[in-house]
Amino acid sequence: MKQGQYIEDEKLLKQGVDILMEKLGPIETSRFLSFPPQKRIESVKRHQKWQSELDKNKFLNDLFGSK
DSSP, rough: OTTOOOOOOHHHHHHHHHHHHHHHHHHHHHHHHHHHOTHHHHHHHHHHHHHTOHHHHHHHHHOOOOO
16 A cells, blocks of 8 residues: 555554454454543643633743743
8 A cells, every 4th residue: 555545434444453453352452442532621621720720921921021
């Protein structure tokens, strides 16, 4: 396969699972595929918390220097 070649979704999924099965075996492949997706909301909440505690003037002075 050439680098940058587009593979159809079904073929890509099959090849990916085949590689996982070959390298990890059936149990670890199943375990890998069953990992829950990471929740993006946690990073949003973390950012909102950071913003709520932020001293805007200090942050801008630290970033751009006081003039």
